[in-house]
Amino acid sequence: DVVMTQTPVSMSVSLGGQVSISCRSSQSLVHNNGNTYLSWYIQKPSQSPQLLIYKVSNRFSGISDRFSGSGSGTDFTLKISRVEPDDLGVYYCGQGTQYPLTFGSGTKLEIK
Amino acid sequence: QVQLKETGPGLVQPTQTLSITCTVSGFSLTSYYMQWVRQTPGKGLEWMGFIRSGGSTEYNSEFKSRLSISRDTSKNQVFLKMNSLKTEDTGVYYCASNKDFDYWGQGVMVTVSS
Numbered sequence: 001d002v003v004m005t006q007t008p009v010s011m012s013v014s015l016g017g018q019v020s021i022s023c024r025s026s027q028s029l030v031h032n033n034g035n036t037y038l039s040w041y042i043q044k045p046s047q048s049p050q051l052l053i054y055k056v057s058n059r060f061s062g063i064s065d066r067f068s069g070s071g072s073g074t075d076f077t078l079k080i081s082r083v084e085p086d087d088l089g090v091y092y093c094g095q096g097t098q099y100p101l102t103f104g105s106g107t108k109l110e111i112k
Numbered sequence: 113q114v115q116l117k118e119t120g121p122g123l124v125q126p127t128q129t130l131s132i133t134c135t136v137s138g139f140s141l142t143s144y145y146m147q148w149v150r151q152t153p154g155k156g157l158e159w160m161g162f163i164r165s166g167g168s169t170e171y172n173s174e175f176k177s178r179l180s181i182s183r184d185t186s187k188n189q190v191f192l193k194m195n196s197l198k199t200e201d202t203g204v205y206y207c208a209s210n211k212d213f214d215y216w217g218q219g220v221m222v223t224v225s226s
Contacts, residue, residue: 039212048206048216049157060214092157096211100172101159 002027002095004104012110013083021107023076023093030073030097037096040069040078043106044089052091053078085111114138116207116217123223124197132220134190134207141165141183144210146190148181151219152203163190197224 003026013019021040029036040053051060053069056076066081080087088111094103120132134146148160161171163181171179180193190207204219 037211041213048219049213050216051212051214054212054214060212094157094213099170100174103157103159105156 001100002029002098002102004093004095004102006091006093006104006107008107009105010108010110012112014112015083015085017083018079018081019083019109021078021080021091021093021109023071023078023104025074025076025095027098028073029076029095036072038069038071038076039094039096040067041092041094041103042087042089043092044086047089049092080109083109083111087111114209114215116209116215118205118207118217118220120205120220120222122221123225125226126197126199126224128197129193129195130197130201130205130222130224132192132205132207132222134192134217136188136190136207136209139209141185141188141190146181146183147208147210147213148190148192149206149208149213149216150201150203151206152200154200160192160194199224 005024007022029038036056038056041049043049057069068079070077090106090108092103092106115137118134145162147162161181163169169181178195183190202224204221206219208216
């Protein structure tokens with residue numbers, strides 16, 4: 001199985017600040033078709049996960065441009081700029097390239 | 113507007129079978145994959161399996177021997193059935209749409225206990 005490792009486990013940021021979350025996969029996420037199926041999700045307190053970014057860098061419908069994804073192969077990053085109160089929650093990366101699909105363990109974002 | 117809603121029992125006894133229904137609106141099951149994911153204290157988010165728009169299925173081998181996913185397109189419903197439940201299966205079960213898990217239901221909490 002592809003293991004997804006997220007760092008840090010938790011972080012605290014001031015409102016208006018910027019954060020970066022890292023996600024590393026144990027194997028390359030480049031699919032045979034050339035696409036890289038790496039997604040980012042946020043799970044706000046007491047809510048279901050929500051899709052933020054798909055295929056490394058594509059923002060899902062309605063997602064602010066304060067969220068950006070980058071990376072390739074096995075190393076990926078989610079950046080959040082101008083952090084707002086509503087950004088608090090747990091962020092997960094997930095891969096859709098190899099079965100079984102797998103998720104990282106999450107990065108908890110707290111607002112200072 | 114896309115909506116997904118899971119319904120199922122809150123409590124299941126060990127060794128029994130779990131049945132959860134996901135009712136969707138705003139899109140057709142014949143156009144999208146439908147995923148099942150669970151979230152447990154021990155393992156976090158775990159992909160369980162999906163049913164493709166054409167009706168074929170793919171399962172996580174972790175569950176394959178005891179998991180079944182099916183659907184009724186006329187009722188816009190997707191079904192999860194898992195047998196031989198253990199206490200470790202306690203968690204929140206979600207359905208989600210599409211390969212990228214675009215939309216998620218609110219989840220149903222399942223407790224496996226006697």
